[in-house]
Amino acid sequence: MNILDELNQVSILQVAEDLGLEVQRHRMKCPFHEEDTPSLVLYPHTNSFYCFGCAKTGNSITLYSEIKHLDIKTTINEMASEYIVGFQKYKANNKKPLPKINVLNVPEIRNIQAKEKLIAEIHSQIYEAFRDFCLQQKSNETSQKALEYLKNRGFTEKTIKDFRLFSIKDYTEVTWYLKQRFSYLDLQESGLYNIKNNLIFYSHTLIIPYYRNGRIVYLQGRVIGKPAEGTNRYCFLNNQPLTLFNADSLLKVRTGETVYITEGAFDCIRLVQEGKIAVSLGTANIFKKEWAKLFKRVNVVFYLDNDKAGHKAADELEKIFTHYNISCTRKNLPNEYKDVNDYYTGKLGSNEQLGLF
Ligand SMILES: [Zn+2]
Numbered sequence: 001m002n003i004l005d006e007l008n009q010v011s012i013l014q015v016a017e018d019l020g021l022e023v024q025r026h027r028m029k030c031p032f033h034e035e036d037t038p039s040l041v042l043y044p045h046t047n048s049f050y051c052f053g054c055a056k057t058g059n060s061i062t063l064y065s066e067i068k069h070l071d072i073k074t075t076i077n078e079m080a081s082e083y084i085v086g087f088q089k090y091k092a093n094n095k096k097p098l099p100k101i102n103v104l105n106v107p108e109i110r111n112i113q114a115k116e117k118l119i120a121e122i123h124s125q126i127y128e129a130f131r132d133f134c135l136q137q138k139s140n141e142t143s144q145k146a147l148e149y150l151k152n153r154g155f156t157e158k159t160i161k162d163f164r165l166f167s168i169k170d171y172t173e174v175t176w177y178l179k180q181r182f183s184y185l186d187l188q189e190s191g192l193y194n195i196k197n198n199l200i201f202y203s204h205t206l207i208i209p210y211y212r213n214g215r216i217v218y219l220q221g222r223v224i225g226k227p228a229e230g231t232n233r234y235c236f237l238n239n240q241p242l243t244l245f246n247a248d249s250l251l252k253v254r255t256g257e258t259v260y261i262t263e264g265a266f267d268c269i270r271l272v273q274e275g276k277i278a279v280s281l282g283t284a285n286i287f288k289k290e291w292a293k294l295f296k297r298v299n300v301v302f303y304l305d306n307d308k309a310g311h312k313a314a315d316e317l318e319k320i321f322t323h324y325n326i327s328c329t330r331k332n333l334p335n336e337y338k339d340v341n342d343y344y345t346g347k348l349g350s351n352e353q354l355g356l357f
Contacts, residue, residue, distance in 0.1 A: 003080050004114035010083045012047040012060045018082070019067045031067060032056040032180070056181065061118075071185035072122060076115060120217070123190040123240075126182055127216040130192060131209060133177050137169040142224070146206045149224050153266065154345040159273045163246075167224070168205045175199050191237030192219065203228065204235035208265045210245050218243045220265060220282065236282070244291060245280040246272065253277055255297040260331075261317070263305050267340035271303070274344060278303075287317055292324040300328035305339045 016023050021031070023042060030040040033054040040051040050057045058066070065075035137143075146167035150160055168174060178187060179197075187193040194200055201207065204221025211217065221235040236242065245265045249272070253259060260278040262268045268280035281287055302317055304310035314330050321328040337343040 003076060003084065003111050004118050006084050007061055007076065007079050008047060008059065010047070010060050010079070011044060012042050012049060012063065013044050014083075015060045015064055015079075016042060019064065021067070030054060030056065054180070065183060069183070071183065071189070072119060073115075076118065119189070122182075122186055124215045124217060126178065126187060126190045126192060127209065127219055129181055130174065130178060130219070131164065131166055131207070131216060133174050134166045134168055134207070137173065140169050142205055143167045143169050145224050149206070153341060154273075155269065156273060159269060162272075163269050164209055166207050166209075168199075168201060168207065171199060171202065171205075188238075191240035194238060200238055201235055203231050208245070210243055210265075211248050212243065213248065213251075220245075241288075242282045242286055244294070245282060247279055247294070249277055249279060250294050250298075253298055257298050258301055259295060259298045260301050260303045262303050262340055263310060263313070264339060264341070267303070267305075270341045270344050281313075287313075287320065289320060292320060292326060295321070295326050295328075296324075298326075300326055301331050302328065303331045303333075303340055306333040306335070306337060310339075 013023065013026070016028065021028050024038070026042045026044065027038045028040050028042070029035055029038045030051040030053050032040075032051060033056070035053050039053040040049055040056070042049050046059075048057065048059045049063060061072075061075060061079065064070070064079055065072060068075070068078075070078065146165075147160070150165065151157075175198075178192075178199075182190075184193070184197055188195060188197070192200060201219075201221035204223055206222040206224050208220040208222065209216045210219065218240060219237055223231060223233050227233050246268050250259065257277060260268070260271050260276055262271065262278055262280045263283065265280045265282065268278040271278035300321060302314045304314050304317075318328055318330065333340065333343050
Protein backbone atom coordinates (compact mmCIF):
# COMPACT_ATOMS: atom_id res chain seq x y z
CA MET A 1 0.00 0.00 0.00
CA ASN A 2 1.38 3.35 -0.99
CA ILE A 3 -0.43 5.70 1.33
CA LEU A 4 0.61 8.87 -0.44
CA ASP A 5 -0.55 7.64 -3.86
CA GLU A 6 -3.83 6.48 -2.43
CA LEU A 7 -4.44 9.72 -0.60
CA ASN A 8 -3.80 11.64 -3.76
CA GLN A 9 -6.68 9.69 -5.36
CA VAL A 10 -9.16 10.79 -2.70
CA SER A 11 -11.61 13.25 -4.23
CA ILE A 12 -11.02 16.78 -3.04
CA LEU A 13 -14.79 17.32 -3.26
CA GLN A 14 -15.28 14.47 -0.82
CA VAL A 15 -12.61 15.82 1.50
CA ALA A 16 -14.13 19.32 1.43
CA GLU A 17 -17.57 17.89 2.17
CA ASP A 18 -16.23 15.79 5.03
CA LEU A 19 -14.52 18.83 6.45
CA GLY A 20 -17.92 20.53 6.56
CA LEU A 21 -17.06 23.09 3.90
CA GLU A 22 -19.90 24.43 1.81
CA VAL A 23 -19.15 23.76 -1.84
CA GLN A 24 -21.31 24.82 -4.76
CA ARG A 25 -20.34 23.97 -8.31
CA HIS A 26 -16.73 23.33 -7.23
CA ARG A 27 -16.52 26.75 -5.63
CA MET A 28 -16.50 27.78 -2.00
CA LYS A 29 -15.81 30.72 0.27
CA CYS A 30 -12.12 30.75 1.01
CA PRO A 31 -11.32 29.73 4.59
CA PHE A 32 -7.90 31.38 4.29
CA HIS A 33 -9.05 34.95 3.81
CA GLU A 34 -12.21 36.90 4.63
CA GLU A 35 -14.68 37.19 1.81
CA ASP A 36 -18.39 37.36 1.00
CA THR A 37 -18.38 35.72 -2.42
CA PRO A 38 -16.75 32.34 -3.02
CA SER A 39 -13.45 32.57 -4.89
CA LEU A 40 -11.77 29.31 -3.95
CA VAL A 41 -12.09 26.74 -6.72
CA LEU A 42 -11.75 22.98 -6.28
CA TYR A 43 -10.33 21.05 -9.22
CA PRO A 44 -11.53 17.43 -8.99
CA HIS A 45 -9.47 16.19 -11.95
CA THR A 46 -6.22 17.10 -10.19
CA ASN A 47 -7.59 17.04 -6.62
CA SER A 48 -6.24 20.49 -6.01
CA PHE A 49 -7.56 23.93 -5.14
CA TYR A 50 -6.76 27.56 -5.85
CA CYS A 51 -8.15 30.75 -4.33
CA PHE A 52 -8.49 33.60 -6.79
CA GLY A 53 -8.73 36.01 -3.87
CA CYS A 54 -5.60 35.21 -1.88
CA ALA A 55 -3.73 32.82 -4.21
CA LYS A 56 -3.71 30.06 -1.64
CA THR A 57 -3.21 26.72 -3.36
CA GLY A 58 -2.80 23.07 -2.44
CA ASN A 59 -4.21 19.55 -2.73
CA SER A 60 -6.57 17.36 -0.70
CA ILE A 61 -3.90 16.69 1.88
CA THR A 62 -2.98 20.34 2.40
CA LEU A 63 -6.66 21.33 2.52
CA TYR A 64 -7.26 18.75 5.23
CA SER A 65 -4.20 19.73 7.25
CA GLU A 66 -4.87 23.46 7.01
CA ILE A 67 -8.56 23.28 7.93
CA LYS A 68 -7.93 20.91 10.82
CA HIS A 69 -4.69 22.66 11.85
CA LEU A 70 -2.80 19.39 11.83
CA ASP A 71 0.82 18.72 10.99
CA ILE A 72 1.49 16.51 8.01
CA LYS A 73 2.26 13.40 10.03
CA THR A 74 -1.11 13.52 11.82
CA THR A 75 -2.91 14.49 8.62
CA ILE A 76 -1.68 11.45 6.72
CA ASN A 77 -2.50 9.22 9.61
CA GLU A 78 -6.04 10.59 9.99
CA MET A 79 -6.74 10.66 6.28
CA ALA A 80 -5.40 7.13 5.83
CA SER A 81 -7.73 5.85 8.55
CA GLU A 82 -10.64 7.70 7.03
CA TYR A 83 -10.17 7.10 3.32
CA ILE A 84 -7.99 4.05 2.69
CA VAL A 85 -9.80 0.74 2.95
CA GLY A 86 -6.68 -1.36 3.32
CA PHE A 87 -5.47 0.83 6.09
CA GLN A 88 -8.62 0.12 8.13
CA LYS A 89 -8.20 -3.58 7.46
CA TYR A 90 -4.62 -3.38 8.55
CA LYS A 91 -5.73 -1.93 11.85
CA ALA A 92 -8.56 -4.43 12.27
CA ASN A 93 -6.24 -7.38 11.62
CA ASN A 94 -3.99 -6.38 14.43
CA LYS A 95 -5.12 -8.18 17.54
CA LYS A 96 -3.48 -5.76 19.89
CA PRO A 97 -5.05 -2.40 19.36
CA LEU A 98 -2.36 -0.03 18.32
CA PRO A 99 -2.18 2.94 20.65
CA LYS A 100 -2.43 5.43 17.84
CA ILE A 101 -1.39 4.53 14.36
CA ASN A 102 1.37 6.65 13.15
CA VAL A 103 2.43 6.20 9.56
CA LEU A 104 5.93 5.64 10.86
CA ASN A 105 4.79 2.59 12.83
CA VAL A 106 3.22 0.80 9.88
CA PRO A 107 5.64 -2.05 9.16
CA GLU A 108 5.66 -1.52 5.44
CA ILE A 109 8.76 0.08 4.11
CA ARG A 110 6.90 1.64 1.20
CA ASN A 111 4.72 3.61 3.56
CA ILE A 112 7.74 4.99 5.30
CA GLN A 113 9.23 5.88 1.96
CA ALA A 114 5.97 7.49 0.90
CA LYS A 115 5.89 9.49 4.08
CA GLU A 116 9.48 10.57 3.73
CA LYS A 117 8.88 11.46 0.13
CA LEU A 118 5.92 13.61 1.07
CA ILE A 119 7.83 15.37 3.84
CA ALA A 120 10.76 16.03 1.51
CA GLU A 121 8.33 17.35 -1.10
CA ILE A 122 6.74 19.75 1.38
CA HIS A 123 10.13 20.97 2.54
CA SER A 124 11.22 21.59 -1.04
CA GLN A 125 7.99 23.50 -1.64
CA ILE A 126 8.72 25.67 1.41
CA TYR A 127 12.34 26.34 0.39
CA GLU A 128 11.33 27.14 -3.19
CA ALA A 129 8.48 29.41 -2.12
CA PHE A 130 11.00 31.17 0.11
CA ARG A 131 13.46 31.57 -2.78
CA ASP A 132 10.85 32.67 -5.30
CA PHE A 133 9.38 35.23 -2.96
CA CYS A 134 12.81 36.66 -2.09
CA LEU A 135 13.81 36.80 -5.75
CA GLN A 136 10.73 38.79 -6.75
CA GLN A 137 11.14 41.33 -3.93
CA LYS A 138 12.36 44.71 -5.12
CA SER A 139 16.09 45.20 -4.80
CA ASN A 140 17.12 47.33 -1.86
CA GLU A 141 20.16 48.13 0.26
CA THR A 142 20.45 44.56 1.55
CA SER A 143 20.39 42.97 -1.88
CA GLN A 144 22.84 45.51 -3.26
CA LYS A 145 25.20 44.81 -0.37
CA ALA A 146 24.88 41.09 -1.01
CA LEU A 147 25.65 41.52 -4.69
CA GLU A 148 28.61 43.78 -3.99
CA TYR A 149 29.93 41.31 -1.45
CA LEU A 150 29.73 38.42 -3.90
CA LYS A 151 31.43 40.43 -6.62
CA ASN A 152 34.20 41.42 -4.23
CA ARG A 153 34.75 37.74 -3.58
CA GLY A 154 35.32 37.28 -7.27
CA PHE A 155 32.00 35.88 -8.40
CA THR A 156 30.62 36.89 -11.76
CA GLU A 157 26.99 37.74 -12.36
CA LYS A 158 26.62 34.57 -14.38
CA THR A 159 27.89 32.47 -11.48
CA ILE A 160 25.56 34.22 -9.02
CA LYS A 161 22.67 33.51 -11.38
CA ASP A 162 23.71 29.92 -12.17
CA PHE A 163 23.81 29.01 -8.48
CA ARG A 164 20.66 31.02 -7.84
CA LEU A 165 22.14 32.79 -4.82
CA PHE A 166 19.70 35.25 -3.31
CA SER A 167 19.21 37.54 -0.35
CA ILE A 168 16.35 38.23 2.03
CA LYS A 169 15.38 41.78 1.22
CA ASP A 170 12.52 42.12 3.64
CA TYR A 171 12.35 39.72 6.54
CA THR A 172 8.80 40.66 7.65
CA GLU A 173 7.34 40.35 4.17
CA VAL A 174 8.72 36.90 3.41
CA THR A 175 7.68 35.60 6.82
CA TRP A 176 4.17 36.93 6.33
CA TYR A 177 4.03 35.22 2.93
CA LEU A 178 5.32 31.84 4.11
CA LYS A 179 3.00 31.81 7.12
CA GLN A 180 0.06 32.39 4.78
CA ARG A 181 1.04 29.46 2.64
CA PHE A 182 2.35 26.86 5.07
CA SER A 183 1.48 25.65 8.54
CA TYR A 184 3.70 26.71 11.42
CA LEU A 185 4.56 23.09 12.10
CA ASP A 186 5.67 22.42 8.55
CA LEU A 187 7.75 25.59 8.57
CA GLN A 188 9.39 24.48 11.81
CA GLU A 189 9.96 20.93 10.59
CA SER A 190 11.57 22.27 7.44
CA GLY A 191 14.21 23.85 9.69
CA LEU A 192 13.63 27.30 8.22
CA TYR A 193 11.73 28.46 11.30
CA ASN A 194 12.56 27.89 14.95
CA ILE A 195 10.12 26.87 17.68
CA LYS A 196 9.32 30.51 18.30
CA ASN A 197 8.20 30.71 14.66
CA ASN A 198 11.03 33.02 13.71
CA LEU A 199 12.93 32.71 10.46
CA ILE A 200 16.35 31.34 11.40
CA PHE A 201 18.19 33.47 8.83
CA TYR A 202 17.79 36.72 10.71
CA SER A 203 21.36 37.96 10.41
CA HIS A 204 22.27 35.54 7.63
CA THR A 205 20.52 37.28 4.77
CA LEU A 206 22.60 35.87 1.91
CA ILE A 207 21.16 32.48 1.02
CA ILE A 208 22.88 29.56 -0.68
CA PRO A 209 20.39 26.96 -1.98
CA TYR A 210 21.40 23.30 -2.24
CA TYR A 211 19.79 21.44 -5.13
CA ARG A 212 19.10 17.76 -5.81
CA ASN A 213 17.58 16.82 -9.15
CA GLY A 214 16.76 20.46 -9.65
CA ARG A 215 14.79 20.82 -6.42
CA ILE A 216 15.98 22.76 -3.39
CA VAL A 217 16.71 20.30 -0.59
CA TYR A 218 18.70 22.48 1.78
CA LEU A 219 19.51 26.09 2.54
CA GLN A 220 22.48 27.79 4.08
CA GLY A 221 22.58 31.41 5.16
CA ARG A 222 25.57 33.68 5.34
CA VAL A 223 26.18 37.00 7.00
CA ILE A 224 26.89 39.63 4.35
CA GLY A 225 30.43 40.71 5.04
CA LYS A 226 31.97 40.53 8.47
CA PRO A 227 29.79 38.92 11.15
CA ALA A 228 28.98 40.76 14.35
CA GLU A 229 30.69 39.65 17.56
CA GLY A 230 29.25 36.29 18.66
CA THR A 231 27.56 35.56 15.32
CA ASN A 232 28.72 32.75 13.08
CA ARG A 233 29.40 33.54 9.45
CA TYR A 234 27.13 30.71 8.41
CA CYS A 235 23.77 29.46 9.55
CA PHE A 236 22.46 26.01 8.66
CA LEU A 237 18.87 24.75 8.75
CA ASN A 238 17.58 23.50 12.13
CA ASN A 239 17.51 19.70 12.49
CA GLN A 240 17.88 18.99 8.79
CA PRO A 241 20.60 16.64 7.59
CA LEU A 242 23.29 18.47 5.69
CA THR A 243 23.54 17.38 2.09
CA LEU A 244 26.25 17.75 -0.55
CA PHE A 245 26.34 21.11 -2.27
CA ASN A 246 26.20 21.02 -6.08
CA ALA A 247 25.59 17.26 -6.04
CA ASP A 248 23.64 17.50 -9.30
CA SER A 249 26.93 18.11 -11.12
CA LEU A 250 27.82 14.47 -10.38
CA LEU A 251 24.94 13.39 -12.63
CA LYS A 252 26.69 14.86 -15.65
CA VAL A 253 30.22 13.79 -14.84
CA ARG A 254 32.00 11.32 -17.11
CA THR A 255 33.88 8.30 -15.82
CA GLY A 256 37.47 9.14 -14.96
CA GLU A 257 36.90 12.88 -14.72
CA THR A 258 38.26 14.89 -11.83
CA VAL A 259 35.86 16.08 -9.15
CA TYR A 260 37.02 18.49 -6.46
CA ILE A 261 35.62 18.25 -2.96
CA THR A 262 35.74 21.48 -0.98
CA GLU A 263 34.62 22.52 2.48
CA GLY A 264 32.65 25.66 1.81
CA ALA A 265 30.00 26.19 -0.84
CA PHE A 266 31.74 29.36 -2.01
CA ASP A 267 34.93 27.41 -2.72
CA CYS A 268 32.94 24.96 -4.78
CA ILE A 269 31.18 27.76 -6.65
CA ARG A 270 34.55 29.33 -7.35
CA LEU A 271 36.01 26.14 -8.80
CA VAL A 272 32.97 25.73 -11.04
CA GLN A 273 33.46 29.31 -12.22
CA GLU A 274 37.05 28.32 -13.05
CA GLY A 275 35.70 25.52 -15.24
CA LYS A 276 36.14 22.61 -12.86
CA ILE A 277 33.68 20.07 -11.48
CA ALA A 278 33.24 20.45 -7.75
CA VAL A 279 30.98 19.65 -4.82
CA SER A 280 31.19 20.88 -1.26
CA LEU A 281 30.64 19.29 2.11
CA GLY A 282 29.32 22.42 3.80
CA THR A 283 31.65 21.91 6.73
CA ALA A 284 34.89 19.97 7.26
CA ASN A 285 33.69 17.58 9.92
CA ILE A 286 30.69 16.04 8.19
CA PHE A 287 30.96 13.36 5.58
CA LYS A 288 28.33 10.69 5.28
CA LYS A 289 29.66 7.32 4.25
CA GLU A 290 26.76 6.82 1.82
CA TRP A 291 28.06 9.78 -0.18
CA ALA A 292 31.19 7.82 -1.08
CA LYS A 293 29.35 5.75 -3.69
CA LEU A 294 28.53 8.92 -5.63
CA PHE A 295 32.23 9.23 -6.43
CA LYS A 296 32.88 5.65 -7.59
CA ARG A 297 33.63 6.52 -11.20
CA VAL A 298 35.66 9.67 -10.78
CA ASN A 299 39.02 10.93 -9.59
CA VAL A 300 38.46 12.76 -6.35
CA VAL A 301 40.67 15.65 -5.35
CA PHE A 302 40.24 17.00 -1.83
CA TYR A 303 40.71 20.72 -1.82
CA LEU A 304 39.97 21.68 1.75
CA ASP A 305 40.74 24.69 3.90
CA ASN A 306 44.30 25.48 4.87
CA ASP A 307 43.78 25.04 8.60
CA LYS A 308 43.87 22.33 11.25
CA ALA A 309 40.25 21.29 10.71
CA GLY A 310 40.76 21.12 6.95
CA HIS A 311 43.90 19.00 7.16
CA LYS A 312 42.33 16.64 9.68
CA ALA A 313 39.22 16.27 7.52
CA ALA A 314 41.37 15.49 4.47
CA ASP A 315 43.15 12.71 6.43
CA GLU A 316 39.85 11.15 7.40
CA LEU A 317 38.26 11.52 4.00
CA GLU A 318 41.24 9.82 2.37
CA LYS A 319 40.77 6.86 4.70
CA ILE A 320 37.05 6.57 3.89
CA PHE A 321 37.58 6.86 0.14
CA THR A 322 40.48 4.42 0.10
CA HIS A 323 38.29 1.99 2.00
CA TYR A 324 35.72 2.25 -0.80
CA ASN A 325 38.39 1.89 -3.50
CA ILE A 326 37.82 5.36 -4.83
CA SER A 327 40.90 7.01 -6.25
CA CYS A 328 41.61 10.22 -4.43
CA THR A 329 44.36 12.73 -4.01
CA ARG A 330 44.81 15.90 -2.09
CA LYS A 331 45.53 19.38 -3.26
CA ASN A 332 47.13 21.73 -0.78
CA LEU A 333 46.81 25.45 -0.94
CA PRO A 334 49.91 27.61 -0.80
CA ASN A 335 50.56 28.62 2.79
CA GLU A 336 49.37 32.17 2.51
CA TYR A 337 45.86 31.24 1.38
CA LYS A 338 43.13 30.18 3.76
CA ASP A 339 40.74 28.62 1.30
CA VAL A 340 40.15 27.97 -2.37
CA ASN A 341 38.22 31.15 -2.98
CA ASP A 342 40.94 33.29 -1.42
CA TYR A 343 43.46 31.57 -3.58
CA TYR A 344 41.59 32.37 -6.76
CA THR A 345 40.79 35.86 -5.67
CA GLY A 346 44.50 36.17 -5.19
CA LYS A 347 44.39 38.05 -1.95
CA LEU A 348 46.61 37.36 1.01
CA GLY A 349 44.70 35.83 3.92
CA SER A 350 40.97 36.02 4.01
CA ASN A 351 39.00 39.14 3.33
CA GLU A 352 37.40 38.80 6.73
CA GLN A 353 40.77 38.66 8.43
CA LEU A 354 41.84 41.78 6.65
CA GLY A 355 38.64 43.42 7.83
CA LEU A 356 37.75 44.46 4.31
CA PHE A 357 34.22 43.13 4.39
ZN1 LIG B 1 -8.48 32.98 -0.25
